[in-house]
Amino acid sequence: MQIYGINFSIGIIAICIPYIAVNSKVFAEQLETIDYKSFESINQINAPKFSSLLTLIWNPIINTFKNFGLYRLECSIRSTVILGFFGIGGIGTSIFLSFQTLNFRELWTYLWSLAILIILSGLIFKKIKFNTTNKILSIFFIAVFFITILFSFSYFLYFIFNNNIENFNSVSSLFKSSSDLGLFDFLKLILETIILSLLSTGIAISLPPLVIGIFNNNSSKIFIKIFAFLLRLIPTPVIILTLLTFNNPSLSLAALTLGLHNAGITSKLLFTNLDSQDKKNYIAMKSLGISKKTSWLLGLFSQQAKSYLAYCAYRSDIIIRETAIVGVIGSVGLGWQLQESLSSFAWQEVTIVLIAYSSIAIVGELINGKIKNSLT
Template sequence: MYKLKFNYTSISFLPILVFIPLGYELINNLHFGGLNLFQEFLVSALNPKIDNEIIIKVINRLNETILIGFFSWLVSIIFGIIFGILSSNIFYKIFNIPIVFYGVIKSILTILRSIHEVVWGLLLMQIYGINFSIGIIAICIPYIAVNSKVIAEQLETIDYKTIESINQIHGPKLSSLLTLIWNPIIITFKNFGLYRLECSIRSTVMLGLFGIGGIGTSIFLSFQTLNFRELWSYLWSLAILIIISREIFKKIKFNKPNKNLSIFIIAVFFTTILFTFSYSLYFIFNNNFEDLNSLLKSSSYLEFFYFLKLILDTIILSLLSTGIAISLPPIVIGIFNNNSSKILIRFFAFFLRLIPTPVILLILLTFNNPSLSLAALTLGLHNAGITSKLLFTNLESQDKSHYVAMRSLGISKKTSWLFGLFSQQAKSYLAYCAYRSDIIIRETAIVGVIGSVGLGWQLQESLSSFAWQEVTTVLIAYSSIAIVGELINGKIKNGLT
């Protein structure tokens, strides 16, 4: 009997089938009432508003965005390192601490990162009101958990024999721990930590759409007033900020040990811990907890079958969006496989990443009715812009000998690209998409709030009516879906790596 083998190339293209049911519903809901608005939005990209007033607004809003994003990133990195150490095996093996604490900490961190920062933001805004601190706290909660997971995974690659040797010679445990973890943490920070600063800025923009402040708030207000020229002024300035920050990150090197740099890092580390602890106490004891207490006293319930429908809608939304994010980049790049088309694809993908998901959805709503398919298309396109960037980067760094050999044999350019280039990347590409699907599950809340679908929409409705029992139920369901999805995707990633 022939053994069935997975063809990773075929699997990468197979999810495109989600466009069949998705396209059918989108065509049925299509209307052209807002087509003129959509055209005006596109034309305004080439003619943004530029005057002294808008420049001052842009600078002020960017300063707010950078401030919230930077402090969120700094706090989440430092506490991510602390909890990463506490949630790794190496800490418990060196200090001989019962492993039960390891499981408790990992479980708590898993729950915290299963809920998107926008959800945390909406919840905290409803309890405490809108202020500068809410944005930082909302971003830090899931980011600390995500960073700690990455740090813990790197620390657990340390050879166990080294730890046994330290225990046998009764070496200083704290200094031994710091010596073992220093290099993995620096490498992780270089490869992952700087990228998280860009993510933090993007999350700040996203929270700004819901009123936290920064350039996201200006983008949303400009869209509400249909002032597309002003909207594009903010979007272009955000694009410039991201490009400049990315170039700065590329220049930062951590290859050579530097004593002064190490002292500076340690000083920043402990200063941030002390500042965060003192500010947390101030924040807690200077806010009204009446709304928080009412969360535990409310006794309203969601209808059971309606709630099951919301859960099913959220799962379907995740699957459809993931299917688009996986299959669209290789299909588009494979079909339009020439230099000029690649430039256009890169340009379009960049703006899919740049424009916040709620804004994309609001734009599409100008000529389509709210639906699950429209929300899935929005989330899928945004994440396709992200997966396409990774695919382009990997394809460019790949050995092209197979592709050249196939072309020299007279095989067509598209076929040579498929079997000579992409087929070698398909496995790693799917592994990344499995990781990306974890994020997509959490992002369903964003499009749900705007697009009137799934648990995200119910969360917004429950928060608006102060139905705290419903809010708690939605959060538990939302977190459960994300955790189950993460476990499934973890198995898939392990099978692909």
């Protein structure tokens, strides 16, 4: 927006760039599990290499789309709402304007519309069947896949080279601008961002099993699922703006907001895994007179603990990046400094903040990678 101005295409590219990186990481992890001896065996009978490679990687790609695509689609819908808070347009801008005018009836109308959109998109996506044994469908999906890639790439190039750049002169003066950001203040912002990430991750990991374990009955589970859905539905900027009407900006308030929103996401995964799990151990422990909470903890949750923590390790990578959004509104951490530097066109400060953010994200991914490897 600082370079190209407010443009609807900016929202598309802003969502695509980080999601391409995340999807590439997921696909790379799937491809690493492939047994390449099959590829070598196919090559020995002089089969076309491209066809052999496509045959080898097709099933992992389709399985990833089925397991990861719906979740990523839901995230992209929520991301469009967040971008609307910056004036890009769409339902997010309407939500933000309704909140600013304190028109809460209109605000809830937009939120329920967003909920219907997420639910309908999920139902439609689940109805799509990827039949890898049907050659016609396989060819169709391959064609759609490559056409989407070509269209997206051409759209990106067209936007980059055929749009008027608003503030290019300020970008070209990157190395001429001076930074007023002191070393002590900069280190304080980094520390705030790290603490914000840790506190939010702790809330997102611990809250779902704690609440489900304490209120372990059918009526409570229905209420928890509804509350978790609302936490996922309401964007983090709306949550923190609501809390800021009653409180002053603080690190704990930002951590609570980000933690609650991500707790709604992790609880969905935990509920899904628990509902599909065999409950024989849980029933057996209850029949022996063990308390219901202890039976749930040892008979159900303990079997899902590793996979749940492995997913939370992946989720913490996203939480680190989301601290920028919360920081902009909550006036904490590097996110707030990034907003201030962009507003004043202090590109040297922007570069320093981005390098710091990237360093925190890389260290976080390395640590989470070690955690996930130890859990699998």
